Amino acid sequence: MNKMGEISSKYQLRKSIIKDIRKELNLKSNKSTKKWYGSFMKSYPTGQVDEAEFVSIYKKFFPQGEVQDFARHVFRAFGGKEKGSIGFKEFYKAFVLQTSGDLNEKIVFAFRMYDLDGDGEITKDEMLTIIQSIYKLLGPNIRMPSHLNTPEKRTEHVFNQMDVNKVGNINFAEFLAGALNNSFILRMLGGSLDSSPTSSKKSIN
Numbered sequence: 001m002n003k004m005g006e007i008s009s010k011y012q013l014r015k016s017i018i019k020d021i022r023k024e025l026n027l028k029s030n031k032s033t034k035k036w037y038g039s040f041m042k043s044y045p046t047g048q049v050d051e052a053e054f055v056s057i058y059k060k061f062f063p064q065g066e067v068q069d070f071a072r073h074v075f076r077a078f079g080g081k082e083k084g085s086i087g088f089k090e091f092y093k094a095f096v097l098q099t100s101g102d103l104n105e106k107i108v109f110a111f112r113m114y115d116l117d118g119d120g121e122i123t124k125d126e127m128l129t130i131i132q133s134i135y136k137l138l139g140p141n142i143r144m145p146s147h148l149n150t151p152e153k154r155t156e157h158v159f160n161q162m163d164v165n166k167v168g169n170i171n172f173a174e175f176l177a178g179a180l181n182n183s184f185i186l187r188m189l190g191g192s193l194d195s196s197p198t199s200s201k202k203s204i205n
């Protein structure tokens with residue numbers, strides 16, 4: 001391919017990726033997507049990031065928390081574990097979903113994150129693993145009521161609330177209904193993670 005052809009096919013690719021993302025995430029404007037795409041491709045010219053790269057990007061967004069575990073779960077939920085890397089589209093979705101984005105879509109994504117083995121149900125152990133990573137991410141300076149101040153207590157509380165049919169796991173319908181009724185889960189979906197937790201004295205109930 002000659003130089004002009006290369007440039008124009010790159011341009012076409014970029015255009016179609018951005019169009020896809022806009023459609024999928026229901027974004028009103030292209031502007032920030034274009035900006036993100038530009039700097040992503042500059043830093044990662046292959047168009048892909050592996051787990052270590054993904055984690056290090058996350059660290060820049062949450063400099064004060066312990067983000068490693070949480071970032072790894074996000075990476076997995078976007079299919080990175082299977083393929084070894086994720087492309088710009090998944091990468092961007094991961095960040096957009098954390099800050100804005102449609103609540104239903106966030107819940108679908110969160111379910112994928114909690115369902116570690118991908119069997120369509122969340123066990124208590126799976127939930128505990130994710131909640132542990134969230135507590136690490138939030139850091140020790142978040143005030144919580146004493147009956148919810150450890151990952152174990154929180155998991156017990158959220159799990160029992162969501163497991164309506166009491167068979168010891170949570171299916172998607174239970175998760176969906178439960179998430180909408182649980183302020184902790186909703187907050188985690190609602191963009192509370194987009195600022196560094198120690199910079200403000202937040203409390204989480």
Ligand SMILES: [Ca+2]
Nearest residue numbers: 115117119121
């Ligand atoms: Ca599972």
Ligand SMILES: [Ca+2]
Nearest residue numbers: 163165169170
């Ligand atoms: Ca259940």
